[in-house]
Amino acid sequence: MKKILFITLFITASFGFSDIDSKESSNKRSFRERLYYTGNIGLDFGESLNFIATPAIGYKLTKKLGYAVGYSYGVNSSSNSFYKFSNKVHGPKTFLSYKVLSNLYAQTKYEFLTHKVTRQNLTSGVKDSTKTNSHHLKVGLGYVLGAIGLKYRIGVFYDLLHNDESFYDNAFSISTGVVIGF
Numbered sequence: 001m002k003k004i005l006f007i008t009l010f011i012t013a014s015f016g017f018s019d020i021d022s023k024e025s026s027n028k029r030s031f032r033e034r035l036y037y038t039g040n041i042g043l044d045f046g047e048s049l050n051f052i053a054t055p056a057i058g059y060k061l062t063k064k065l066g067y068a069v070g071y072s073y074g075v076n077s078s079s080n081s082f083y084k085f086s087n088k089v090h091g092p093k094t095f096l097s098y099k100v101l102s103n104l105y106a107q108t109k110y111e112f113l114t115h116k117v118t119r120q121n122l123t124s125g126v127k128d129s130t131k132t133n134s135h136h137l138k139v140g141l142g143y144v145l146g147a148i149g150l151k152y153r154i155g156v157f158y159d160l161l162h163n164d165e166s167f168y169d170n171a172f173s174i175s176t177g178v179v180i181g182f
Contacts, residue, residue: 048078
């Protein structure tokens, strides 16, 4: 896992550290001014309950390069006359974002997710659970919309560690969310 984290940091940092120059080092922004916040929240009602929250806090290493850590939590539950189903996923994430242009960014993201599925037959009372862990190393590009302050971002990513046991069905994914301060 340490090797994967190192590779993630190296890939994005190689974009960003080329951006560091004497002007940036002379910029005296405080620690608090360098913080930014990102993530998303989703809630869906209907035949099932779906909830997801993925908050993260970041630190601007330069004007174009930011490092963030966060946590993902999601739950899906549904039931009918015969079955009750629950699906929970959670775990830490870390990522580096680099502003290629003012509205275009490159990002690498590492996630370690724990996934627990519980099924219960309401007729017989038989309950079964499975728990798995998965690693994800996503690289991609995205676009940012919005003015200074609150921004909306959308990106396309590819999971370099995707396999048959991955939490995600597909190695490609689309990610959306909000960003405050970066």
